[in-house]
Amino acid sequence: MTLLPENRSKARLGGPAIALALAACWALPSWAGETLDRVKKSGQVVDVLVNDYPPFGFINAQNELDGFDVDVARAFADKLGAKLKLETPGWEAIISGKWSGRWDVAISSATPTEERAKVVDFPVIYYSAPAVLVVHQDEKTIQSAADISGKKVGVGTGSSYEAYVNRNFAIPGHKAIAFPFKDALPVPGDETVNFQNLALGPGVRLDAIVASLATARGGIETTKKLKIVGDPLFAEPNAVVTDKGDPEWNAEVKRVFGELKADGTLARISNKWFGTDITKDVD
Known part of the structure; x- marks a missing residue:
């Protein structure tokens, strides 16, 4: 930040x-x-x-x-x-x-x-807002969170999304969060820059981003090159x-x-x- x-x-x-x-x-x-x-x-x-x-x-x-x-x-x-x-x-x-x-x-x-x-x-x-997975519009191999194993995933520095990609995230009082992937590579950074980097193309700097639905929609609208895939990852209070x-x-x-x-x-x-x-x- x-x-x-x-x-x-x-x-x-x-x-x-x-x-x-x-x-x-x-x-x-x-x-x-x-x-x-x-x-x-x-x-x-x-x-x-x-x-x-x-x-x-x-x-x-x-x-x-x-x-x-x-x-x-x-x-x-x-x-x-x-x-x-x-x-x-x-x-x-x-x-x-x-x-x-x-x-x-x-x-x-x-x-x-x-x-x-x-x-x-x-x-x-x-x-409360859902967390979602965002990829480049030309991405073919990532269809859900299960496909980010070994992939570079942009996340806000110190965010709950970084903890999620590290498989080290729990919300007190809520059911356990599923991690249908392993060994994903979180890439912490500024959220705006993350969307700009993903817009360069699949795998150029990032393979995917985990972000809130509202933030994802903003990044998609700004770049015109991204999309949301799969179901929401978790409901985030x-x-x-x-x-x-x-x-x-x-x-x-x-x-x-x-x-x-x-x-x-x-x-x-x-x-x-x-x-x-x-x-x-x-x-």
Whole structure:
């Protein structure tokens, strides 16, 4: 992941009405968690995300952070009554935990895993998307995941897709994931670059890519040279991430996302980006 412009937001605080709203929203007990206390005092929530994962997070033509996760983060901040600050420290920094108060939340399409849950918390799942296998349109030998044994498979660096190709992936609370292949060769990298490399031709740099359905559709539309093969590989829940050990903040995050789902905000954002509601099948 590369570090690109940060701190971009359209959310603003201002005026007595907002001040009254903040006072009402945050009339909470003094024992509220450290993160919530910090957000209350600053009037700002700091969200971290990746910026090379379209259409979830990316730099648009105006050199601004954009995407599904960016819109969700704005809605989250608005519901809190806080100003939004966006930062892009890189995926590994986000998912490794030990944020030391630098960031408050990561709305960044993270799949909960047992290993990740040791260092960060996942207070709420906000959408679910299938993982799929993508190949060049001229590919003849790869028809499903069973055919990627010994093949070069592009995956996002540090992603659940990398763990899947390494046959080292499990989703807590979900049935075991099947790995109908062996000795596939994961090639970690930037997702956009992966699609560009696969578009060069079968086996030129990559033989296939494992990615989310939404990302795959974007890569196919951009390159005009790729296709999805086989059935979805697994259903991938995506959760909001917080630093380990702040149950009061986790409860507040879960509460706010519950409201965003109940009032239709998440569905509207999803339909804007995908033409369908990828948030509907989560609790």
